[in-house]
Each structure stands twice: as structure tokens, then as C-alpha cells.
Amino acid sequence: MTASRTALFQGPTGRPEIMVIFGSTLTVISILCIVTFLLIREHANAQQTATRSATTIAQLIDADVLRTVELYDLTLQGLIAAAQRDDLKQVAPQIRHLVLFDRSTTARYKGDILLLDKHGDVLADSSLIEPKPGNFADRDYFLAHVFNRDTGMFISRPFKPRCDCDDSDEWRISFSRRISSPTGEFLGVAVASMRMSYFDQLFNSLDIGNGSTLGIINDDGILLAQKPYREQNAIGKSLSSRPNVARMLRERSGTFESVSSVDHQRRLYTFTRVGNLPLTVIVALSIDEVFAAWNRTAYAISGATGVLCIGLLWLTWMLCRELRRRQSAEQELAQLAATDALTGVANRRSLDLTLRHEWFRAQRSGKPLSLLMIDADHFKAFNDRHGHQAGDDALRALAEVIRTNVHRPADLVARYGGEEFSVVLAETESEGAKQIAEHIREAVQKLPLVDAGEPPMSVSIGIATWTSGSDINLEQLLFSADKALYQAKEGGRNRVVTA
CATH class of the missing domain: 3.30.450.20 (PAS domain)
Structure with missing residues (x-):
């Protein structure tokens, strides 16, 4: 840092320093006022957006419920009109039943549709040509019409049906209308129940x-x-x-x-x-x-504003230099943190991040995701026989073989730990994953890593695949691949096993 720039941060020893501090302070206050104003405005916008969204949801429910209730009302009106036809009394019960409940098929989630006389006894039932005896005179949807001819369509309280049927524990509500004679005398009630599963x-x-x-x-x-x-x-x-x-x-x-x-x-x-x-x-x-997004934004902006203000007051020049240095260092560290130093393939941390990313991408797209777990057979014995340097060379060769047989940029080869490797295969079915695994297994056997007379280097591979509709989670996918690898080991090694 030059002397002239250093002097800017040495304190108010002269007029220029005072002017800089005054200007910086005024800038900070202005930034804080602007940010505060914007955050308050965005808070109000978030609330308005939530209100509009809630209103839209309420209107959607309103419209759907209104349509459904209107269908039930039309069913009741049709039932009452048919019940008051004198010519139906002379026809066969099957035909009378068909005419009475002709409109009931249009009602969604319908339960029982009944015609009750003035005593609450069942005269007709939509589910039976010959109705079972029953009395509903104590129900609110019946009592509402007994003494009040102007009730119109009545909506009952929720209730559970009186029957030993399979859905007797399911809540229902009923819609009912009064049946009156031409003189206004109470003749009964038409009632239709709706399942609350609607x-x-x-x-x-x-x-x-x-x-x-x-x-x-x-x-x-x-x-x-x-x-x-x-x-x-x-x-x-x-x-x-x-x-x-x-x-x-x-x-x-x-x-x-x-x-x-x-x-x-x-x-x-x-x-x-x-x-x-x-x-x-x-x-x-x-x-x-409602304010989750606003909170995240507010925290981010407030933090950034605080850093900015502190930088303007104390570390403007040094902060710029430090950010440039840190950016370069972070890029280098990120590269080192994602790579296994011995084999040059991705390390365990990179595997975890990539696998989680591909998992969520598969969940959104519905496309399959396969995971290979690869373990070098008898590697400890190889290490003991040939030495650690040869073991390291074998691991590098093994990693190169795996990487050579995994061609797509989106796929990932990683060292899982020790002599174990993993391969993440995006958008790959189980059969495709098995073909890749077999190619890897065959290629490993051809590696010139052992002396004449020794069995060739081999690997055991376990495969697990998630497909749309599977009920496993990411941890279970890993467990399945690891279990398949264990089965390959138990089954004699040098083989591929699919979970």
C-alpha cells in the first residue's frame, strides 16, 4: 500500500481525512436508508402477493364447492319432482327407482340419496330398489324442514352414517330439501349425503x-x-x-x-x-x-450491506485486494478439495455432493439414477505381496480403467475410500449400469499388474438403481449398492450383483 493511500486510513489528522470519513459516513447512512426502504417495500409486496395467492385459492375452493353443491341441489330437485308424479306409483319398482334417481349419478363423492316421509321413514334409497327400513327423524337435515317451509336447501352438520358398512367411519354431510303438498303441507324430505373425502x-x-x-x-x-x-x-x-x-x-x-x-x-x-x-x-x-423468501433476502442484503459499509469505512482498498487473492485461493482449494490426491478421480466429498445433486435432479425429472460400488478383490494381499508403492500404482490404474469406461460428462467416478470406488450414472437404467459394470470388470482383469502365475487383478461390483415410483431414499440407495457389493464378495468375487 502506498503512503498516500495509507494516509486515508490513519484517522482524522487533517482536513482531507475528516472529509473522507464524513463522506464515507454519509454514504453508509444513505445506503442503510435505501436498503431499509427497499426491504420495507418488499415486505409489503410479499404480504400483498400472499394475500392475492390466498384469495385465488379461496376463490378456487369457492367455485368448486359451489358447483358441487349445485349438482346435489339439482339431484334433490329432480328427486322431488319425480316423487310427486302420480304415474310413477303404478310402474314397476325398478323403473320407479330408475326415474327417481336418474340425476344422482352426476353428483361427486355421493353417499346415500334418500326419500323420507313426514315421519322420517325411508321411502326410497338410491342404493337399493327395495329400501331397508330406517328412520332419520332426529337428524338436523330432517328437523330443519318440519316446521319451516322456507328453509330451501339445508346443509347439515358433519355426521357418520348409521350402518355397519365399510365406510361407516367416514364423515359425511347431507343436503336436503322439503317436500310439500300444493297447499304447503309437509310431506317429507329429500336428502343426499356427500362423503367428506371430497x-x-x-x-x-x-x-x-x-x-x-x-x-x-x-x-x-x-x-x-x-x-x-x-x-x-x-x-x-x-x-x-x-x-x-x-x-x-x-x-x-x-x-x-x-x-x-x-x-x-x-x-x-x-x-x-x-x-x-x-x-x-x-x-x-x-x-x-409467507415471508420465508423475504427473510432470506433480508438476511442476505443486510449482511452484504453491513460488509459493504464496514468496507467503505475501514478496508476499501485492502478489501478489494483481499477479495481478489481469496477468490484465486478458493478456486484452487475447491479444485483440491474435490479431487483424490492419489488417483486423480473425485474424492468422497465430491461424490456426496454430486450424488445428492443427481438424486434431487432425478426426483424432479423422474429419470433413473444408478450407483456402482466397486471394490478391488484381495487388495490387502496384493499390497502385502507387492508393497505399498505397487498398491498405489494399482489403485491409479484401477481408477483409470473405471474412468475410461465411464464416458458421459455427467457421470462421476470417485474414490469412496481405500480400495473402493463409486460411479454415479445419471439417467441410467439398471441394465445399462450392469453393462458398464461388466465392461469395467473385464477391463480390470486385463491390467498387467501381477506377476506370471498369479491370478489377475479383479473387482467386485454392486449396483443399485432408483427409478420413478421407487419408495427408497438416498441413504437406502447407498445401502442397496453396498449390500449388492457385499453379496458379490460373498458370492466368490470378480462379479457384478444388482440390488
């Missing part, structure tokens, strides 16, 4: 991120569906006493930020009413998830 399917089709929740409640605050389930046995219970739910029931639609009374996590709540139905859709996005 909501599970609908919610599972939407990606809301970790820590977030989807839900539907009715106007009494009763929880009809939720993803994921934040508490046991909440379905069918009223949540209206909880502050967040009470606010939603009061305001009908809107967005607010609050803490959940269940798991005490802060969330961004967006809620909207489903058309004119007594249902409210709730989308609760985790604040941690």
Missing part, C-alpha cells in the same frame, strides 16, 4: 406450503373440513367461541393477520363466503412461509 381431495390438490391451513366452516362456526388437521376430533365441533372464527363469522369475508389459538402460530387469514350458501372458506397462510 374436501380432502379438493384441499390436497392445492399447494399452500408448510404450516398453512385450509378449512370450511358453516354459519354456526362448525368445522366441516380442514387441511391439515391441527387438532383431534375437531370435525363437527363448533369453533365459534374462538376469536379468529368469531371475526370471520361476523365479517363474512376479508383478510387479517392473527395468532392461532390452537398451535399459537401466526398466520395470514383470508376468508370468503361460498356464494349464498351458509359456508365460509378459510385460507390461513403461515407467516413464516
Whole structure:
């Protein structure tokens, strides 16, 4: 560093030094103000984006639920219209059943569709031509119509069916309509039940991120569906006493930020009413998830800004020189850190990084990933017989043979440890991996590494392959390849075994 540059950092011994410090301080303050302003603006943008996303999700749920409920309502109206036809009383039961439930096939996730008389007894059942005896006069979907002719279509509380059927433990809700005489007399109820798995399917089709929740409640605050389930046995219970739910029931639609009374996590709540139905859709996005990207950006920018400000105040010139030196050194170290010094192939650290990268790439693309584990047979005996220098030469020759038989740039040859090597074969099926392994095994036997009369150098190879649909993880892939190698050793060595 020259004397003139050194003087810039010696402190306020004169006017130029004071001006530099003043200018640097003013620059730092300006940078901090600008960065703070940008971060605040990006924070607001992240919240607006999350609100728009939540609103879109709520609208998608709203539209799907509304369509489904309309199909059920059309089914009920068709059933009532058919039930009031006098000519159906004279036809065969099969034909009457077909006409009554003609529209029921269009309803998704439908359960039972029943026609009940004014006492709640079953007159017709969509699943049976001759209905089983049953009475549902105590159900809310029946009682809602007994004394009120203006109820319209009623949506029940969640319930489990009264039967010994396979799905008796599955929650359902029912839609019902009153059947009245021309004079308004109560004649009965048409009711159609829907399996709650409809909501599970609908919610599972939407990606809301970790820590977030989807839900539907009715106007009494009763929880009809939720993803994921934040508490046991909440379905069918009223949540209206909880502050967040009470606010939603009061305001009908809107967005607010609050803490959940269940798991005490802060969330961004967006809620909207489903058309004119007594249902409210709730989308609760985790604040941690909403601002996750912003937090990472804020930390990165804040750190970078701090380094920049310190550099402007104290180490501007030296930092530039140091960064250049460090960049060169890091590149050299990175090269050394990724290579095995003895054989020149990739080392274990490079193998771990590459294998993990190729694993996630295979998960995204669905293309296969194969792993070869290669071990030199009787290498300790070879080392003892010929010496360590010959052993090192053998390992280098072995690495070169493996590298020669693995041609694609995307594949990786690495020394796993000792006399063991690994090969990562991207987008390679088990059969292709086996062919490469056989070529390697045959080529190794041809190496001129032993004296006349000695058995040739050989290797045992284990292969494991991940394909789309496999339920193994990365650790299990490694374990399978290692196990296959062990089987090759146990089976007599100098062979290839596929897991």
C-alpha cells in the first residue's frame, strides 16, 4: 500500500481525512436508508402477493364447492319432482327407482340419496330398489324442514352414517330439501349425503406450503373440513367461541393477520363466503412461509450491506485486494478439495455432493439414477505381496480403467475410500449400469499388474438403481449398492450383483 493511500486510513489528522470519513459516513447512512426502504417495500409486496395467492385459492375452493353443491341441489330437485308424479306409483319398482334417481349419478363423492316421509321413514334409497327400513327423524337435515317451509336447501352438520358398512367411519354431510303438498303441507324430505373425502381431495390438490391451513366452516362456526388437521376430533365441533372464527363469522369475508389459538402460530387469514350458501372458506397462510423468501433476502442484503459499509469505512482498498487473492485461493482449494490426491478421480466429498445433486435432479425429472460400488478383490494381499508403492500404482490404474469406461460428462467416478470406488450414472437404467459394470470388470482383469502365475487383478461390483415410483431414499440407495457389493464378495468375487 502506498503512503498516500495509507494516509486515508490513519484517522482524522487533517482536513482531507475528516472529509473522507464524513463522506464515507454519509454514504453508509444513505445506503442503510435505501436498503431499509427497499426491504420495507418488499415486505409489503410479499404480504400483498400472499394475500392475492390466498384469495385465488379461496376463490378456487369457492367455485368448486359451489358447483358441487349445485349438482346435489339439482339431484334433490329432480328427486322431488319425480316423487310427486302420480304415474310413477303404478310402474314397476325398478323403473320407479330408475326415474327417481336418474340425476344422482352426476353428483361427486355421493353417499346415500334418500326419500323420507313426514315421519322420517325411508321411502326410497338410491342404493337399493327395495329400501331397508330406517328412520332419520332426529337428524338436523330432517328437523330443519318440519316446521319451516322456507328453509330451501339445508346443509347439515358433519355426521357418520348409521350402518355397519365399510365406510361407516367416514364423515359425511347431507343436503336436503322439503317436500310439500300444493297447499304447503309437509310431506317429507329429500336428502343426499356427500362423503367428506371430497374436501380432502379438493384441499390436497392445492399447494399452500408448510404450516398453512385450509378449512370450511358453516354459519354456526362448525368445522366441516380442514387441511391439515391441527387438532383431534375437531370435525363437527363448533369453533365459534374462538376469536379468529368469531371475526370471520361476523365479517363474512376479508383478510387479517392473527395468532392461532390452537398451535399459537401466526398466520395470514383470508376468508370468503361460498356464494349464498351458509359456508365460509378459510385460507390461513403461515407467516413464516409467507415471508420465508423475504427473510432470506433480508438476511442476505443486510449482511452484504453491513460488509459493504464496514468496507467503505475501514478496508476499501485492502478489501478489494483481499477479495481478489481469496477468490484465486478458493478456486484452487475447491479444485483440491474435490479431487483424490492419489488417483486423480473425485474424492468422497465430491461424490456426496454430486450424488445428492443427481438424486434431487432425478426426483424432479423422474429419470433413473444408478450407483456402482466397486471394490478391488484381495487388495490387502496384493499390497502385502507387492508393497505399498505397487498398491498405489494399482489403485491409479484401477481408477483409470473405471474412468475410461465411464464416458458421459455427467457421470462421476470417485474414490469412496481405500480400495473402493463409486460411479454415479445419471439417467441410467439398471441394465445399462450392469453393462458398464461388466465392461469395467473385464477391463480390470486385463491390467498387467501381477506377476506370471498369479491370478489377475479383479473387482467386485454392486449396483443399485432408483427409478420413478421407487419408495427408497438416498441413504437406502447407498445401502442397496453396498449390500449388492457385499453379496458379490460373498458370492466368490470378480462379479457384478444388482440390488
